[in-house]
Amino acid sequence: MFKALCQSLCLFLPLSAGAQAASVVFLNPGHANENFWVGYTRFMQAAADDLGMQLRVEYSERRADLVLSQARAILSGPQRPDYLVLVNELYVAPEIIRLSRDSGVQLFLVNNGLTDNQLESVRAQPDKYPPVLGTLTSNDEQAGYQMLREMVAKLPPSDEPIDLLAFAGVKTTPASQRREQGMRRALADHPQVRLRQVVYGGWNRERAFEQAQLLLERYPQAQLVWSANDEMAFGAMQAFEAAGRKPGVDVLFGAVNSSPEALRARIDGRLSVLMGGHVTVGGWAMVMLHDHAQGIAINRDGSDEYSLPVLQSIDQAKARRWLALQEADDYGLDFHRFSAEGRPADYRYPFLTSPVDY
Structure with a gap:
């Protein structure tokens, strides 16, 4: 706690002579108590600590108005960071890119990059939108595809139709869109699976619980529940359990995220x-x-x-290993070994080409 407080207070204090610590602000789109985004911040902080960087995180509570006001204050303030890391959640990135013009702050996008239409518009107006340093996203479409295929493979062979319910995240979030696209692609490989309905749970457990209650009334024979994140999966699971259904036995759940709760549910079989x-x-x-x-x-x-x-299937053995690693502040990783510093000119970051089994 003291270490985190010190890092927050000291982020933009003058550096001692010769110090070259890069300063970074991350506009975290989630809630400050949201499992995924809290874990995400922990991993970033572990990297920052290991690499000698200064990191400050501001949570926008999934509000477009708040993240824009945060960005405006950071980019126009007297003590600006070297880098601003942001997520194109709710399609906010183009406006933040515009705000960064002439600020001296370089932008880096993670998890949700610009949509094709946004990218075309930004590139067509270079006088309005300065270039972004880089964009890192995850293999969301493949994950959505693989998740449904693995769920179907766990069912006993049958010629009977299989009813599927799907919980997507937010319509204006590219990662959610790509995961849903992958799920729909997998349906073409499994004509016996009938997608009964897709609902948008907003990544929220309580909302998914309420939606699942209604869906169960409409489709009581549902055997598969595909979810774009773990919170919605647990909300839906609660509704099924209240109706007397047993997760992992007469209904199979699939989810995305490696939170401690999700890892435990994978270990005990509630998440298939x-x-x-x-x-x-x-x-x-x-x-x-x-x-x-x-x-x-x-x-x-x-x-x-x-x-x-980065998105990979987590079996029970891997879930146990990851759960143990998450209890260590540094995740058991030496981040320096991934750096290009001191490497040949043709060095390629290993995480660009294969998953790191942290």
């Missing part, structure tokens, strides 16, 4: 399929920003947009 690992994306962004601050080009291969293969 779990995709996780994207909690690390912000930490990998910190590695790249550390290198950039040292004068190392992070787009040496000519690209500034990357989809990382």
Whole structure:
């Protein structure tokens, strides 16, 4: 607690002679008590501590108006960070990019990049929108696809139709869109699976619980529940359990996220399929920003947009291992070993090409 407080208070104090610690502000789109985004921040902080960087995090509570006011204050204030890391949640990124013009702060997007339409508009108006340093997203479409395929594979063979319910996140969140697209792609491989309805649970447990109660009345034979995050899966699970259904036995749940609760549910079988690992994306962004601050080009291969293969299927053994690692502040990782510092010019960040089993 004291360490975190000190980092927050000392973020923009003058550095001693010769110190070159890069300062970063992360506009976290989630709630300050939201499992995924709290874990996400912890991984970023572990990277910052290991790399000698200064990190401050501001939570926007999933409010577009709040994140824009936070960005405005940061980008126009007297003590600006070197880098601002943001997420294109609720499509806020173009306006923040516009606000950054002439601020001297370089922007880096994580998890949700610009949509195709936004990217076209931004690139067409370079006088209005300065260039973004880079974008790191996760393999959301593949995760949505793989999750449904693994769920179907766990069912006993049958010629009978299989009813599926799906809980997507937010319509204006690219990651949610891509996961849903992957789920729909998997449906083409399994014609016996009938998608009864997709609802948008807003990543929220209580909302998904209420939605699942109604869906159960309409589709009482549902055997599969696909969810774009763990909170919605647990909300839906609560409704099914109240109706006398047993998760992992007569209804299978799949979810995305590697929170401690999700890992435990995968271990005990209440979650039949779990995709996780994207909690690390912000930490990998910190590695790249550390290198950039040292004068190392992070787009040496000519690209500034990357989809990382971080989302992977978590079996029970991996869930146990990850649960133990999350109890360590540093996640058991030496972030320096991923840096391009001191590497050949053709060095490629390992997390760009394969998942890191932290």
